[in-house]
Amino acid sequence: MPTIDIEDLGLDEGALFLIRRALADLQTGETLTVRGRAPNWERHLDSWRRHEGHAMATRATPDGVTEVVLTRGPWAEDRWRGALATGQSQLEPGDLPAAEADAAWGLAARGATVEAGSPPIGFSLSTRDEIWAATAGELYRQAAAGQWDPQTAIDWDAPFDLPPVIEAAVAQVMTYLVENENAALIVPARHLGQVHPHYREVQQALALQCADEARHIEVFTRRLGLRGHAPMLSTAGGQASLHSLLRAPDFSTAAFLLSVLGEGSFINLLNFLHEHAPDPVTRQICRLAARDEARHVAFGMAHLEHRLAAQPGYLIRLQSAIEQRHEELTPTAGLNEEVFDALVLLAAGELTPPAVARGHLAVQRLKADMAAGRKARLLRLGFLSDEAQRLSDLHTRNFM
Amino acid sequence: MNKPSLVMGAVAYAPKVVTIWEGFKAAFAKQGLAFDYMLYSNYEAQVEAQFDGTIHLAWNSPLAWVRAERIARSRGLTVEAVAMRNTDCDLRSLIVVRADSPLKSAADLRGKTLGVGAIDSPQATLIPLHHLRQAGLVGGRDFTVRRFDVLCGKHGDHIGGERDAAVALLAGEVDACCMIDGNHLAFGLDGTLPAGSTRALETTEPYDHCNFTVSPGAPAAEVARFTQMLLAMRWDDPEMRPLMYLEGVRQWKPGRVSGYPQLETAVDEAAFYGPDGRILDADYRY
Ligand SMILES: [Fe+2]
Ligand SMILES: [Fe+2]
Numbered sequence: 001m002p003t004i005d006i007e008d009l010g011l012d013e014g015a016l017f018l019i020r021r022a023l024a025d026l027q028t029g030e031t032l033t034v035r036g037r038a039p040n041w042e043r044h045l046d047s048w049r050r051h052e053g054h055a056m057a058t059r060a061t062p063d064g065v066t067e068v069v070l071t072r073g074p075w076a077e078d079r080w081r082g083a084l085a086t087g088q089s090q091l092e093p094g095d096l097p098a099a100e101a102d103a104a105w106g107l108a109a110r111g112a113t114v115e116a117g118s119p120p121i122g123f124s125l126s127t128r129d130e131i132w133a134a135t136a137g138e139l140y141r142q143a144a145a146g147q148w149d150p151q152t153a154i155d156w157d158a159p160f161d162l163p164p165v166i167e168a169a170v171a172q173v174m175t176y177l178v179e180n181e182n183a184a185l186i187v188p189a190r191h192l193g194q195v196h197p198h199y200r201e202v203q204q205a206l207a208l209q210c211a212d213e214a215r216h217i218e219v220f221t222r223r224l225g226l227r228g229h230a231p232m233l234s235t236a237g238g239q240a241s242l243h244s245l246l247r248a249p250d251f252s253t254a255a256f257l258l259s260v261l262g263e264g265s266f267i268n269l270l271n272f273l274h275e276h277a278p279d280p281v282t283r284q285i286c287r288l289a290a291r292d293e294a295r296h297v298a299f300g301m302a303h304l305e306h307r308l309a310a311q312p313g314y315l316i317r318l319q320s321a322i323e324q325r326h327e328e329l330t331p332t333a334g335l336n337e338e339v340f341d342a343l344v345l346l347a348a349g350e351l352t353p354p355a356v357a358r359g360h361l362a363v364q365r366l367k368a369d370m371a372a373g374r375k376a377r378l379l380r381l382g383f384l385s386d387e388a389q390r391l392s393d394l395h396t397r398n399f400m
Numbered sequence: 401m402n403k404p405s406l407v408m409g410a411v412a413y414a415p416k417v418v419t420i421w422e423g424f425k426a427a428f429a430k431q432g433l434a435f436d437y438m439l440y441s442n443y444e445a446q447v448e449a450q451f452d453g454t455i456h457l458a459w460n461s462p463l464a465w466v467r468a469e470r471i472a473r474s475r476g477l478t479v480e481a482v483a484m485r486n487t488d489c490d491l492r493s494l495i496v497v498r499a500d501s502p503l504k505s506a507a508d509l510r511g512k513t514l515g516v517g518a519i520d521s522p523q524a525t526l527i528p529l530h531h532l533r534q535a536g537l538v539g540g541r542d543f544t545v546r547r548f549d550v551l552c553g554k555h556g557d558h559i560g561g562e563r564d565a566a567v568a569l570l571a572g573e574v575d576a577c578c579m580i581d582g583n584h585l586a587f588g589l590d591g592t593l594p595a596g597s598t599r600a601l602e603t604t605e606p607y608d609h610c611n612f613t614v615s616p617g618a619p620a621a622e623v624a625r626f627t628q629m630l631l632a633m634r635w636d637d638p639e640m641r642p643l644m645y646l647e648g649v650r651q652w653k654p655g656r657v658s659g660y661p662q663l664e665t666a667v668d669e670a671a672f673y674g675p676d677g678r679i680l681d682a683d684y685r686y
Contacts, residue, residue, distance in 0.1 A: 010595050011585055012588025016589075039596075039599045040584065043492065043494060050487055053651060079636065
């Protein structure tokens with residue numbers, strides 16, 4: 001019969017922990033002898049074991065020490081009868097999480113044993129193929145390693161002095177970028193709270209995507225006001241385009257419209273600004289933001305590749321999503337003239353006809369690059385060439 | 401549910417009482433028993449309702465059992481204890497002093513001040529005072545009794561009186577205080593009484609706590625169904641476990657009345673109830 005000696009440790013000083021552990025090694029009906037000499041320890045043990053349902057007998061030993069014999073009651077293990085297994089904590093390459101995540105798993109760590117009767121927690125994104133991406137874990141790790149501090153990563157004090165007309169163009173572009181980043185933050189944020197925690201890697205990747213977008217909002221806002229300029233114009237067409245992203249019917253469609261098409265084109269725009277921006281601060285923030293956006297696009301692509309492999313018929317849904325969005329946005333003006341003109345001016349550098357011609361050409365090239373990039377991604381997802389071209393052309397004129 | 405076939409009384413000593421009995425009611429209904437419950441703010445009204453046809457049975461404190469039994473006997477009726485919790489059997493109370501107190505035994509309490517719980521608390525007032533009387537010490541004559549009345553009429557179900565007395569003990573306002581053994585451990589674990597700051601001066605004899613008391617004339621078949629369903633209730637049933645946890649029970653047991661004689665005597669010594677269940681204590685407000 002196992003015996004433990006709690007010496008002079010009181011049950012309210014930690015001895016309960018030792019007794020509980022010793023009892024855990026016993027089967028129902030087996031006994032444990034406890035010796036102790038703390039004041040009142042047998043009374044405390046009696047009240048505790050009564051509550052837990054263990055039987056108890058007390059006896060005095062020849063050496064004058066009190067011994068208690070506890071007989072393990074059945075209720076401790078009963079509690080874990082019917083407990084739920086929740087899958088595999090660490091996924092090796094090629095492993096998949098569960099196809100359906102049970103609401104009864106709740107907030108438990110994946111792989112934990114969940115007591116039956118735990119409250120079911122409803123997550124609307126609890127089906128693997130609706131959210132999974134094979135590279136989600138890897139993209140999370142890259143994102144965690146790639147986080148940068150707006151305060152130190154950007155040389156805010158770099159000297160530059162721009163003509164007012166150029167500074168105004170920067171302010172207009174920044175105003176436009178912030179509004180796009182707001183949509184890019186809100187779309188994944190809305191999904192994040194709905195993802196069943198079983199799909200941990202997706203949850204983590206989305207969380208850092210939100211962190212990235214929050215940082216982009218920060219740096220674009222800060223550049224906007226760096227020389228004291230106020231935010232400029234926000235158009236109905238631009239907002240209508242972004243609003244349609246917020247209304248995407250499901251996670252996959254949102255990832256497709258926002259990440260694959262929108263953020264993909266956004267990278268072209270950030271690269272354009274990195275090349276043509278008139279000041280070092282704008283160039284730095286666009287370079288860093290573009291690096292983050294590349295991960296967002298990669299996550300969107302990886303998710304859609306997973307979904308289409310599991311459900312090839314979903315391709316037609318993506319096609320109609322583009323078409324429907326195009327229909328909705330037809331009455332709107334798309335990219336506002338003010339932003340377009342600002343981009344031309346930034347690429348031109350000055351208001352002379354030859355410079356403006358250069359700027360205009362650069363913006364035309366930007367639009368062509370965007371369209372080519374969209375088409376390449378659509379081809380990778382399985383659209384045929386003509387279809388990919390047509391759908392790429394239907395993309396919003398607001399870029400995002 | 402239209403007309404319940406079995407109505408039980410319970411005292412609402414805490415909000416969880418509603419959760420518990422709503423849950424049990426639903427579980428009983430699933431098994432075909434049209435059970436309902438009525439809440440009382442105090443045990444006195446509940447016991448009285450057992451004799452006017454309002455409730456068929458009552459989830460009674462030990463003191464309420466004593467009173468119900470006395471009323472029944474005085475009227476030539478009988479009440480029966482059909483079930484109780486595993487945790488209701490063989491409790492003991494402690495008379496606790498500060499660790500550095502010079503008090504060594506009950507006799508040393510002479511001339512001192514004892515903190516007790518609510519006036520109607522079996523575990524923190526009536527039984528400890530009875531225990532001291534056995535040792536020849538009468539409260540009010542040989543030592544001063546300071547009452548920590550919290551929620552009177554709830555027969556000490558509320559832990560507050562015992563906690564207040566324990567706090568007063570640490571503050572030096574009383575020389576000793578009374579509490580159920582489990583609360584001495586609980587106060588140690590939650591820091592009310594830092595571990596090692598107090599010790600038990602006296603331990604009472606064991607006594608029993610609550611039971612389901614059947615009213616005279618209750619429908620026997622329904623009471624039997626109720627009892628059978630309680631006894632069959634299992635801690636490994638995940639739907640029942642949260643309710644059983646709230647109720648502080650691992651397993652329901654058949655009722656027994658062998659654990660109440662000590663309280664019977666204590667009630668007489670304190671002149672709390674008369675032999676017919678009348679309330680005698682003029683200080684008792686509920
Ligand atoms: Fe962004
Ligand atoms: Fe993004």
